[in-house]
Amino acid sequence: MSFLFRLFFHDRTANALVWWLKLPDNARFSSQSSSRMTLATATQPEEARDKAGLSHSGSRRSGPDTAFHLLVAASALLVLVVLGGLVVLMGVGGSQAFRTFGLGFAFHDVWNPVADQYGAWAPLFGTIVSTLIGVAIALPLAFGTAFWLTAMAPPRIAAIVGTAVQLLAAVPSIIFGMWGFFTIVPFMARTVQPFLTHHFRHVPGIRFIIHGAPFGTGLMTAGLVLAVMIAPFMTAVMRDVFAAMPAMLRESAYGLGATRWDVMWKVVVPWSRTGMIGAIVLGMGRALGETMAVTFVIGNVTAVGWSLFAPRSTVASLIALQFPESPAGSLRLSALLALGFILMLLSFASLALARMLRGDTK
Amino acid sequence: MSETVVSTTGWKPNPRAARRRRADHLATAFGMVMAGILVLVLASILWTLLSRGLAGLSAAAIMKPMGPPGSSSGLANAIVGSLIQTFMALLMATPLGLGCGIYLSEYGTETNKFASCVRFVSDVLMSVPSILVGLFVYQVLVAPFGHFSALAGSVALAILAVPIIVRTTEDMLRLVPTSMREAGAALGATRWRVTLSLCLRSAKTGVLTGILLALARVSGETAPLLFTSLGNQNWSFSLNRPMASLPVTIYQYAGASYEDWVQLAWAGALLVTMGVLAINIAVRVSARRG
Numbered sequence: 001m002s003f004l005f006r007l008f009f010h011d012r013t014a015n016a017l018v019w020w021l022k023l024p025d026n027a028r029f030s031s032q033s034s035s036r037m038t039l040a041t042a043t044q045p046e047e048a049r050d051k052a053g054l055s056h057s058g059s060r061r062s063g064p065d066t067a068f069h070l071l072v073a074a075s076a077l078l079v080l081v082v083l084g085g086l087v088v089l090m091g092v093g094g095s096q097a098f099r100t101f102g103l104g105f106a107f108h109d110v111w112n113p114v115a116d117q118y119g120a121w122a123p124l125f126g127t128i129v130s131t132l133i134g135v136a137i138a139l140p141l142a143f144g145t146a147f148w149l150t151a152m153a154p155p156r157i158a159a160i161v162g163t164a165v166q167l168l169a170a171v172p173s174i175i176f177g178m179w180g181f182f183t184i185v186p187f188m189a190r191t192v193q194p195f196l197t198h199h200f201r202h203v204p205g206i207r208f209i210i211h212g213a214p215f216g217t218g219l220m221t222a223g224l225v226l227a228v229m230i231a232p233f234m235t236a237v238m239r240d241v242f243a244a245m246p247a248m249l250r251e252s253a254y255g256l257g258a259t260r261w262d263v264m265w266k267v268v269v270p271w272s273r274t275g276m277i278g279a280i281v282l283g284m285g286r287a288l289g290e291t292m293a294v295t296f297v298i299g300n301v302t303a304v305g306w307s308l309f310a311p312r313s314t315v316a317s318l319i320a321l322q323f324p325e326s327p328a329g330s331l332r333l334s335a336l337l338a339l340g341f342i343l344m345l346l347s348f349a350s351l352a353l354a355r356m357l358r359g360d361t362k
Numbered sequence: 363m364s365e366t367v368v369s370t371t372g373w374k375p376n377p378r379a380a381r382r383r384r385a386d387h388l389a390t391a392f393g394m395v396m397a398g399i400l401v402l403v404l405a406s407i408l409w410t411l412l413s414r415g416l417a418g419l420s421a422a423a424i425m426k427p428m429g430p431p432g433s434s435s436g437l438a439n440a441i442v443g444s445l446i447q448t449f450m451a452l453l454m455a456t457p458l459g460l461g462c463g464i465y466l467s468e469y470g471t472e473t474n475k476f477a478s479c480v481r482f483v484s485d486v487l488m489s490v491p492s493i494l495v496g497l498f499v500y501q502v503l504v505a506p507f508g509h510f511s512a513l514a515g516s517v518a519l520a521i522l523a524v525p526i527i528v529r530t531t532e533d534m535l536r537l538v539p540t541s542m543r544e545a546g547a548a549l550g551a552t553r554w555r556v557t558l559s560l561c562l563r564s565a566k567t568g569v570l571t572g573i574l575l576a577l578a579r580v581s582g583e584t585a586p587l588l589f590t591s592l593g594n595q596n597w598s599f600s601l602n603r604p605m606a607s608l609p610v611t612i613y614q615y616a617g618a619s620y621e622d623w624v625q626l627a628w629a630g631a632l633l634v635t636m637g638v639l640a641i642n643i644a645v646r647v648s649a650r651r652g
Contacts, residue, residue: 068554069469075461076470076480079528082521083483086490086498093501144396152393161401163646168404170642172582174609175631178616179407182414228403235400259386282489289491291585292613316493316585323497323589328505340497344490351489 087344094338096331105338111302113322118335120315120342122302126219127314127343130294131287133223134230138283141227142234143276149235150242150268151260162239169233177296180225185297189216193309212310217299220308225293230283237282241275242268274358281354289347291316315343415632418625428595428606431620437630439597443606447512447591448581450601451519456573459524460562463531463569468557470532481532488525495521496586504590512598512605515591522583523576530572534565571645578641582634584609608634 097118098105108119145165149158193214200206212218245268253263269276299311300321313321319336326333422436429435462480470477495518503514538561546556562569587593592604593614608630615627 062552065553068557072461072465072469073476075458076465076477078458079462079487079524080480080483082524083487083490085502086487086494089498089501090494093497140392141396141400144393145400147389148393148397152390153397161397164404165400167639167642168407170578170638171407171635172584172609172638174582174584174612175407175411175635178612178627178631179410181616183406183410228407231400232404259382261386261389262382264389285489289489289493291491291493292609296616316491319493319497320585320588323500337497337501340494344494347489347491348486351486 087341090337090341090344094334094341096334097338100331100334105335106342109304111318113332116331118332120335120339122304123313123315123318123339124342125304126222126298126312127288127316127346129308130219130222130226130298130312130314131284133219133308134226134287135280135284137223137227138231138234139280141231142238142279142283145231145235146238146242147264149239151264162236165232165239166236169236172292173229173290174292176225176229177293180221180228180293181296184221184224185216187216188218188221188309189214196309208306209308211305211307214309215299215311217297217311218307218309219298219312221297222294222312222314223308225297226287226290229290229293230286233286234279234283237279238272238276241272241279244275245271277357278354281350281357285347285350285354288350289316289343291320295320315339411628411632411635414625414628418627418629419632420629423626423629427597428611431618431623434622435626437608437611437626437633439594440606440608440611440630441633443512443591443594443598444581444608446599446601447516447519447587447605447607448577450513450516451523451580452573452577454516454520455523455527455576458520459527459572459576460531460569462524462528463535464557464562466528466532467535468553468561484525484528487521488529491585492522492583493585493588496589499586500589509602510590510592510604511602512591513601515587515605515607516601518586518590519580519583522586523580526576526579527569527572530575531565531569534568534572535561537568538564567648571649574641574645578638578645581641582609582638584613588613 101108101118105118106120106124108117109121109125110117110119111122112118149162149165153161193210193212193216196210197214200210249267249271250263253267258266294314295317298313298317300313300317301311302313302318303310305312319340322332323336326336422434424436424441425438426434426436427439428437462484466477466481466484470481472478499514499518499521503517504510542560542564543556546560547553551559587607587610591607591610593610594604594606598605612627612630612634615623615630618624618627
């Protein structure tokens with residue numbers, strides 16, 4: 001490994017690399033020595049051993065040690081390169097679209113492959129609204145269930161339900177998509193939408209939200225399926241966070257005469273606020289980039305509108321459906337990659353938000 | 363004076379306590395209803411999956427390869443394709459993830475900027491939408507070669523598996539007490555020896571758990587395979603050609619309008635879910651024992 005470095009870089013570059021990877025000092029490269037890289041340890045044994053700590057019980061052993069260090073550092077570097085490549089390639093691939101449509105690409109609401117006009121607003125709107133609906137439904141479900149599991153349920157039942165919920169958090173998303181497609185979509189089309197249309201058709205303020213033919217697909221359906229998908233995950237995290245609170249705090253509050261809800265709202269929630277925020281944002285991140293669960297139930301029409309019950313599309317579903325039909329080098333492909341880039345930024349922002357709210361900068 | 367004492371100590375209805383009790387009743391009902399809804403919905407999913415999946419599941423569904431609708435076809439090549447691709451993905455992801463995890467825990471001290479950078483990136487990778495990984499691999503391994511391949515699918519799955527393995531490996535290695543490392547060094551072992559033969563060995567169960575969890579996550583992934591291994595109607599064992607996989611087949615068949623394809627999709631969904639759940643249960647049982 002080190003030999004390879006020596007082949008490709010000058011001494012100074014190689015040394016910079018060594019410094020950057022935080023290799024022990026004795027691994028410096030030096031062209032004064034013979035053509036192969038030599039370790040300086042032999043010439044300055046005492047200081048090097050002291051500096052490098054455990055690893056230098058003998059000068060001859062540091063050869064394989066350095067090789068091992070370089071090996072694991074290289075795999076760390078590879079992980080870094082993969083993500084860097086992901087971001088860069090998405091940006092480069094989408095640059096054609098960004099050049100053609102400018103920054104307005106993100107807010108342009110026409111997606112028309114026939115006229116070669118592309119704007120990201122329709123799928124972005126779908127992604128954001130369906131995610132918000134999903135989180136808004138999943139949050140009370142998860143919070144209520146975690147409350148029940150940690151404060152009310154008999155221990156035996158809590159253990160069973162808790163394990164079941166944790167297991168269900170691992171079910172692949174395509175299963176939720178199928179379930180939504182065969183259960184929720186017909187339910188929405190036959191029961192919910194006719195009911196809403198019949199009763200709220202003329203109510204101002206609600207009318208435009210429920211507008212649309214009863215297809216059963218749309219943002220509301222997608223939000224529901226997303227909620228069911230992320231709720232087990234959020235419940236599992238919240239339950240762990242609640243259970244991690246020292247029992248002393250809980251018992252003291254009960255001892256002072258607090259009711260169950262008092263303990264929950266005034267002791268447990270403030271204590272575990274950061275963990276709860278983490279659970280919510282992680283659930284949101286999952287919903288943002290979800291492809292399979294959404295593609296089945298969103299209807300896949302690139303339109304913008306306030307109706308929650310009309311077919312729409314999300315970034316991920318649009319990519320999944322249109323990418324296979326887009327020829328290489330076309331503007332459409334570039335627009336899809338640009339969409340991917342924006343989705344990447346969204347998911348990155350949600351992770352950064354979680355870290356910021358949690359208050360650690362590591 | 364004595365009268366006032368009597369009147370204050372006597373019991374009176376306390377409006378604040380009553381309000382608190384009412385709030386408590388409401389919250390209790392809320393918790394129970396929410397838990398009930400969640401359990402019912404999840405049970406409904408499992409029930410749909412079991413009833414429709416078992417109806418479609420038969421020896422033929424597992425033994426026969428895919429075929430045109432109405433030809434009593436099965437899922438055999440998709441099952442084998444899934445196994446091959448996930449196996450290849452783990453083969454690539456395990457050494458890389460282990461190496462990166464070892465680096466982060468053994469060399470990535472607090473002051474090491476590079477290590478904290480890698481740690482952050484690995485966290486980001488863990489939450490990256492899986493379809494974007496598919497797009498990335500398409501641009502790197504499919505577009506330049508001009509054809510879809512099982513290898514590209516495996517690489518996409520490997521990228522999803524690596525951050526999970528990195529995270530668990532680092533966490534588990536950090537749990538190994540420093541005294542163990544010092545004992546190894548005192549006996550004259552070099553650092554790589556200490557890391558591999560002492561730390562990794564004592565953290566074996568935890569590290570294995572991480573690999574299994576990555577396997578469970580990866581085996582149900584559909585989105586990254588759509589543009590990489592594409593799917594294949596026929597038997598194919600070549601890593602250089604498109605290969606069928608169970609999740610992609612489910613995706614293609616579930617939306618079809620042929621009754622027998624939909625049934626096969628349910629059977630496939632049942633197989634995938636059972637596989638993922640079995641891995642998770644195995645992890646749980648082994649964690650309890652270890």
